[in-house]
Amino acid sequence: MPRINIKDIAQKAGVSKTAVSFAFNNPSRLSEATVQQILTIAEEMGYSPDPVARSMSTGRTGTIGLLLPQPLPEIVRNPFFPEFLEGIGEVCAHSGLSLMLVPPLKGSIRRAIINAAVDGFLTLGLEEFKATMVVLRQRGVPFVTVDSDPIEGVPAINVDDAGGACQAMRHVLSLGHRQIAILAIRSGKQGHYREYVGTLGARMHGYLQALEEYGLTIDRRAIRLLECASTEEGGMESFQTLWKLSRHPTAIIAMSDIIAIGVIKAANTAGLHVPQDLSVVGFDDITMASLIHPALTTVAQPSREKGEIATRLLVKLIEANAKPVHQMLPTRLIERNSVCPPRREEP
Amino acid sequence: MPRINIKDIAQKAGVSKTAVSFAFNNPSRLSEATVQQILTIAEEMGYSPDPVARSMSTGRTGTIGLLLPQPLPEIVRNPFFPEFLEGIGEVCAHSGLSLMLVPPLKGSIRRAIINAAVDGFLTLGLEEFKATMVVLRQRGVPFVTVDSDPIEGVPAINVDDAGGACQAMRHVLSLGHRQIAILAIRSGKQGHYREYVGTLGARMHGYLQALEEYGLTIDRRAIRLLECASTEEGGMESFQTLWKLSRHPTAIIAMSDIIAIGVIKAANTAGLHVPQDLSVVGFDDITMASLIHPALTTVAQPSREKGEIATRLLVKLIEANAKPVHQMLPTRLIERNSVCPPRREEP
DNA sequence: CTCGATCTAACAATCGTTTGAAAAACGTAT
DNA sequence: ATACGTTTTTCAAACGATTGTTAGATCGAG
Structure with a gap:
């Protein structure tokens, strides 16, 4: 019936x-x-x-789509996703829009884009950019990219990952550290850090810039680069790998808080004292960062605002045809208790 | 063009x-x-x-809607929402469905339901139940309620809130506490606890049942009930209110972890030692519960599974017309370090 | 060369609205 | 009674696909 x-x-x-x-x-x-x-x-x-x-x-659906690079379960585990959603939600509520979560459909982002009945897309940290962009273009609805390398003519909202990373590295260097390990989120680039893109690339860029200011660079001896999964386990394993080497770093800078937390835990169980024996810096400022002992020094980004601003822009693009602008939001170093000057060097 | x-x-x-x-x-x-x-x-x-x-x-949209009782920003702040989403996401990914978040539209759940182009709804903790149910019925798509008082003929997934609450209260009682305060999430019912509905009602019911087993009941003297907002501040204020009274409780049972954490913080700043001076129990087992000091004894619920099972059921209802079943998932008491026997009574 | 079986492709109806243009209804003034 | 300006209401054409039914093409066999 x-x-x-x-x-x-x-x-x-x-x-x-x-x-x-x-x-x-x-x-x-x-x-x-x-x-x-x-x-x-x-x-x-x-x-x-x-x-x-x-x-x-x-010709209107009253819905905007949030295009996600990974399946939903993986995305929501990301600790700042809720905050980002909160920002989106505020604007949606205000404009009477619904939000559709659009993960890859049967493994294909393309299929997902084509199938989604929405008036516009927000894209979060897309990787395979060019291909996806083409599909988005021919889909014929406006879109705003978030956390992707900015492209001319495409509206983009980013945070100053490079600046934040640079601050973090500078902080450590200014305290006198010269034996430093960078823990990068694994990307399939196998340590070829010049090929890093997106958020990863920007953060790496920031680290390198600060090093350069001190006349340093990644050399596999004093300044090392390791890749690991962005999980606690990833951080723990990396710590162990590093501690097996002859010369230990005095500071570890991780590209995500969760990695940094893994490092701290592993260091604790190895009998080390953070920060006296080892300084640790993270990135993201997730809730846990302030709760762990010692509280983690890290780089914070305005996730809620990011969502809010991106959505506001998208709404504008849907309603009229505004200009495709780029905008970069500030990040800032939050100094807590996981960093201090290195011990005097023992000969 | x-x-x-x-x-x-x-x-x-x-x-x-x-x-x-x-x-x-x-x-x-x-x-x-x-x-x-x-x-x-x-x-x-x-x-x-x-x-x-x-x-x-x-006649198909390939999308299911998650009907939310509150605006998105409020919902996503809820610490177990991501886990719940994770469960939904797994099934969606598997079935090739998208997920639409459907908060009230311009303040009206009705409008939201009517406007959402979806093949079915999941409802999360709806309050004004009868009215909404009617709208859902006439909307003509299947739906599964989650965290709502079960109604005959309506598919429902719940967790054993009553059982969990009962365990929590029993635990405290069995250790010898007889001066107990219950901190309920404020609901507009002004302490008329017999009128509590939904999750709130179930938890209250559990507390009362355990009390009854010990021949006790809420009496405004030994066993007290207070309502407060489900926030840290709510918990802190409640602690202060209680500590102004002549006879202090030896244990506080809160309906949410975030309240319990507020209590612990307030107790700490008041110079008390938890649990020696005051036992505290929460509900939900949010991440912070295990990180706070002392680690919080609380009741855990399988949020991810809840989402997964509910979605699975909805998909079944959409594809064929399965029977509307009720299902209740277990909760369990997680004993950590915020509870111990009360001090010997001082005369 | 014709007939029938088997593929291919097309016709036309359908889904449930919205909306610009046109018709009908109505009241009022001439 | 007629003409005219407003309201009020209806017509019919989109919107962009899907799909059951049917017509036409193709091919081999007799």
Whole structure:
């Protein structure tokens, strides 16, 4: 038995379909009495306009899509995702929009983009950029990229990952550390850090810049680079790898807090004292960073704002055709208790 | 300039719209050569079937809606929301479905339900139940309620809030506590605990049951009930209120971890030692519960599973018409370090 | 060369709305 | 009664696909 539709109501009320439509969307074009009658009958029969059919006609869905590079379960584990969502949610609520989460469909981002019935996309940290961009373009709806390398003509919201990373590295260097390990999030680039892209690339760039200011560079001896999974285990394993080497670093800089926390835990169980024996810096400022002992020195980014600003821009693009702007939000170093000057060097 | 559509492709390829449609959805009904030709042209012209129009025809959107009782920003702050999402995400990924977050639209859940182009709804902790249920019914798509008082004939997934609460209270009672304060999440019911509904009601019920087993009941003297906001501040204020009274409780049982954490912090700043001077129990087992000092004894629920099972059921309801089942998932008491026997009573 | 079987592809209806343009209804002034 | 300006209401054409049914092409066999 099919859902009750506009024709049924029109028939029952003895008016045309048009009249019923007007009763809902443009009551001023009908007499008050007719509107009331139609609405009453609709209420009685439990009718409401079909959202799909309405979208078909109006060309609007009232929904924006959040395009995710990975399956939902992996994304939501990301500790700053909720904050980002919060920012999006604020703007959505204000504009009366719904939010559709759009992970890859059967492994394909392309399929996901093509299938999503939305008025516009927010993309979060896309990797395979060029291909995806083409699909987005031909999909024909506006989109705003977040956390992707900015491209001319494509609206983009980013945070100053490079600047934050640079601050973090500078902080450590300024305290006198010269034996430093960088723990990068594993990317499949096998340590070829010049090929890093996106967030990863920006952070790496920041680290390198600070090193350069001190006349240093990654040399596999004093300044080392290791890749690991962005998990506690990844951090723990990396610590162990490093501690097997002859010369230990006096500071470890991790590209994510969760890695840094793994390092601290592993260091603790190895009997070391953080920061006296080993300084540790993270990135992201997740909740746990301030709760762990010692509290983690890290780089914070305005996740909520990022979502908010990106969504605001997208809404503008959907409603009118605003200009595709780039915007970069600040990051800042949060100094807590996991960093101090290195011990005097023992000969 | 209108989006390119099926007709354009048909024209260009010199075939009918039907053929183009088949090339995408049912290639076996066309010769291999034709399919290839159509697909190539579609590729060249950047065509893909419009998702809205497709939904219109097929009656399917490929999307399920998560109906939320509050605006997005408030919901995502809820620490177990991500886990719940994770469970939903797993099933969605597996079934090739997208997820639409559906908060109240301009303050109205009804409007939100009516407007959402989805194949089914998951509802999370709905309060105004009867009204919403009616709207959902007439919306004509299947739905599964999560964390709502179960109703005959409506598929529902719940966790054993009552059982968990009962265990928590029993635990405290069995250690000898007889001066106990219950901190309930404020609900507008002004302490009339018999009117609590949903999760709140179930937890309260559990506390009361355990008390009854010991021949006790809420009496405003030994066993007290206080309502507060489910925030750290709420917990802190409640502690202060309680400590102004002549007879202090030896144990505080909070309906949420975040309240319990507020209590612990306030107790610490008041110079008390938890648990020696005051035992504290929470509910939810959020991440912070295990990180705070002392680690919080609390009741854990399988949030991820809850999402997973609910979604699985919804998918079944959408695909065939399965039976509307009720299911209750277990909760369990996690004993950590915030509870111990009360001090010997001083006369 | 014709007939029938087997593939291919096309026709046309359908999904449930919205909306610009046109018709009908109505009241009022001439 | 007629003409005219407002309201009120209806017509019918989109919107962009899918799909059951049917017509036409192709091919081999008789």
